[in-house]
Amino acid sequence: MNPLSNPNVLFLIVLAVVTLGYTWSCAVYPYRPCRSCRGIGAFRSPLLRAIRLCRRCGGTGRTLRAGRRAYNSCLRARRSYRDLRDRDRRDENR
Ligand SMILES: [Zn+2]
Numbered sequence: 014m015n016p017l018s019n020p021n022v023l024f025l026i027v028l029a030v031v032t033l034g035y036t037w038s039c040a041v042y043p044y045r046p047c048r049s050c051r052g053i054g055a056f057r058s059p060l061l062r063a064i065r066l067c068r069r070c071g072g073t074g075r076t077l078r079a080g081r082r083a084y085n086s087c088l089r090a091r092r093s094y095r096d097l098r099d100r101d102r103r104d105e106n107r
Pocket of ligand 1 (some may be wrong): 046047049050051052053054055067068069070071072073074075
């Protein structure tokens with residue numbers, strides 16, 4: 014029997030391909046245009062037509078994508094755990 018004929022196996026394969034594709038795309042393209050200023054990074058003030066930087070993106074016009082934010086958060090958590098573990102080991106050896 015061909016395992017691809019089972020719809021559950023096919024669904025899991027499609028899910029894995031989509032997940033890997035999104036992970037790859039977040040690694041290659043970590044930024045997306047800012048939702049507030051649409052990637053411009055600045056606004057025109059309505060009164061004096063002065064240029065004001067976008068508060069959401071700080072004037073860069075881009076923000077991190079959700080997948081990249083999650084990855085960075087995992088990285089920070091892992092790093093802080095590792096630092097705490099190393100510190101505890103160092104204290105035990107004294
Ligand atoms: Zn912005």
